[in-house]
Amino acid sequence: MSYQSEQLREEKVFKDPVHRYVHVRDRVIWDLIGTPEFQRLRRIKQLGTSFYTFHGAEHSRFNHSLGVYEIVRRILENFKEHPDWNEDERLLCLTAGLLHDLGHGPYSHSFEKVFNLDHEDYTREIILGDTSVNRILKRVDPKFPQNVADVIGKTYSNKLVVSIISSQIDADRMDYLQRDAYFTGVSYGHFDMERILRVMRPMDEQVVIKATGMHAVEDYIMSRYQMYWQVYFHPVTRSSEVILTKILHRAKHLYEQNYKFKLAPLHFESFFKEAPTLEDYLKLDESIVMYYFQIWKDEDDEILSDLCNRFVNRHLFKYIEFNPNHQFEQWMELHKLFTEAGINPDYYLEVDSSSDLPYDFYRPGEDEERLPIHLVMKNDELRELSRESDIVEAISGKKRTDHKLYFPSDFIEALSDDSHIKKRILEILEG
Amino acid sequence: MLQEHAKLITFFSECKELVGRKRLQKMIYILKKCQFPFSERYQFHFYGPYSEELTLRVQELINLGFLQEEKEKKSGYYQYRYTLTGEGEKFLDHYNLDMPNMDEHIEKMSETSSRFLELVSTMLFFEGMPKEEVEEKVLTVKKKQNYTSEELQQAWNFIGDMGIQH
Structure with missing residues (x-):
């Protein structure tokens, strides 16, 4: 056989x-x-x-x-x-x-x-x-x-x-x-x-x-x-992903600056160089990643250490609804205020959009985008699903999208109550 | 914030007007292959390389009021017309994005049909293979399109004109 x-x-x-x-x-x-x-x-x-x-x-x-x-x-x-x-x-x-x-x-x-x-x-x-x-x-x-x-x-x-x-x-x-x-x-x-x-x-x-x-x-x-x-697309999950992404960016940045890690990030090196071999790739799994995050909690670099602490101990960023069109100027101002307050906005201020997590909504295939779901009728004729189903038609039209602003509320709370920076940041975040 | 969206707004601004979702998908894919820094991830679908991420991002631009999408009825199907709005232009002015000029590439693609762009993008999807194998693969996965050997040759010439090495 x-x-x-x-x-x-x-x-x-x-x-x-x-x-x-x-x-x-x-x-x-x-x-x-x-x-x-x-x-x-x-x-x-x-x-x-x-x-x-x-x-x-x-x-x-x-x-x-x-x-x-x-x-x-x-x-x-x-x-x-x-x-x-x-x-x-x-x-x-x-x-x-x-x-x-x-x-x-x-x-x-x-x-x-x-x-x-x-x-x-x-x-x-x-x-x-x-x-x-x-x-x-x-x-x-x-x-x-x-x-x-x-x-x-x-x-x-x-x-x-x-x-x-x-x-x-x-x-x-x-x-x-x-x-x-x-x-x-x-x-x-x-x-x-x-x-x-x-x-x-x-x-x-x-x-x-x-x-x-x-x-x-x-x-x-x-x-x-x-x-x-x-x-x-749960906002709490997105918050943990924002922190995870920031950790990886920070670790990569430090590596590129020849920062001396307490534990050499051997499993990450080829990833930092954006050229992992298949062998490197297969060696890295989530248990290894979590091990490094535990070690990095005690790094001298304050940003890496803080972000790893947040991720490991689920101390996540808070979020608010944000409209990048109407609030673009507020975003610029927040960026400036965070910098003045000593909070690096590159790692502690992020707008996350629904398109950051591509998800395939059902699409009827108009303009030959994607092959739709076809129903086969009694006479063997094929009919596209949304043309037969009112429910499907209702959710395959214009898509709802979503943007949220993520930030560490504890850092902002820790600023002096007298500081005009804190007052202004809270004014913007609390609408 | 919205850096990838800003790149797309730049694209729409340089296009002036764009008709067809398929055309949009294929143009961004080809521009990516020309090393323009778009980040949308593509997968192969029944109609060639397709990016769900791009579809969603364009929808976000529409919902934010940066882009206008008009649905037009053609014989037997719908097509979509995209134009940048005043809000979109304003956003781009604020953004100060450092993006290489795409005018010449966009103009070349605008002179061709969607069918041709579909052929070119499908050939580019198999770029790691020798030319003969690319052609064989394209004719297999897109047999319904019945591409002729002249069209294949025109596509190779086009790929060369766009400065893409094969």
Whole structure:
């Protein structure tokens, strides 16, 4: 029997709080789960710093990756007999689902911004480079690693395979919405996935939804919308991300100034130079990052030390609503007042916008932006979802956006009550 | 504050007027490849490189009153027209952003169709590959567009004219 079709003697199951069980029968999948690169995902949290807001949100990218694999497996069970589905693509699709987030690093969002990285590039490198994952994939077929990378990169020739892993209704989103809702403990984010899986159909180059399943999809779109504003863009989580980003900027700045760290930041050096090798990248996980932050709390540099203290002990920045258009002059004045008060505005004053956390609202695909969700009607005609559903139409028009100003209220409180600087800062911040 | 937004406002200010979301997406992508300092992250989607971050940032510019978006009905579909508002111009004046001049690059792109920009940006997405493989890949991922060998050659010439090394 070829490696590609080898089955385990007994099915392995992982107990999972979202899908009850994750079932593995293919030898290739089992071997991939056991690689160091995949196991590393246990040490990368799925929701980054959200645990400061929702204390249960400690789940990892490992949990999510298994969940995506399981959803793909269930989708393909339903597609098995369908004439538009090619069963030869099964293993490729399962593998891409399992490995789609392999390149995520610690606190990806902040790291990517500060060090100019892209986790998708690393996913590709891990799959195609000299790694345990690559060796397993090559045993399937020499072309298999490239095919897996192409599916994840959305450039694979069979678009149907791509759309199961990544489209506006895909296995990735269906897992993270339910998993993030479960671990944060919020009541939104839930939808009837079993129903959606039953009404999904492979058709030509995409997955379409049987028209009778429209209400289940409406629920899914609504849960995406609510999770974004209630969980992903929660202002407290954003505050911790602002501090995290400032720590990384400060540490990089100090390194560039030849500052002598008490503990040489060996794991960070290649990141500071914006040229981490794959080996460097794989070595850095969230446990290592937190170790450095603990050490940096006692650094002589006051800014780095203060920011690390804030992050480790959850002493976050306060925030107010801010309109950059109407309050631009106030922003300039605050910048000046902070400097006069001895509070460095580069590290202690920040406007954070909703676009800083790209989130894919449902888009109907007008002007050929993105492939929309299509409903297949009784006569086999395809209709775009928002043209049939009033609910979806209502939330896929103009998007609400949001800007907040973050600052350390304790520093401002500590200024002398007689100081005109303090009075003016408070006047601006308190409106 | 809003530094990345300010770069986009500069772009819209140099464009004067821009029609089409696809055109907007592809122009910023190509400018990034020409080393203009835009930070929007792109991924490959069904219609080529696409940035969700750019879409959201443009929406923010509209909501802040810096940019005007008009929806126009064309035969069978809608298209969007973007123009910078007086508020947007005022913001840019305050901002004093140090951004290299994009006029020449914008003018060259404005003379071409969205379809052509889609081809160019897709070719640039695969820039690490040898030319023959890029062409093969483009014809595979965009087979419905039926790009001809003349169009591919024109795209290579265009990439050269824009000063992008391959």
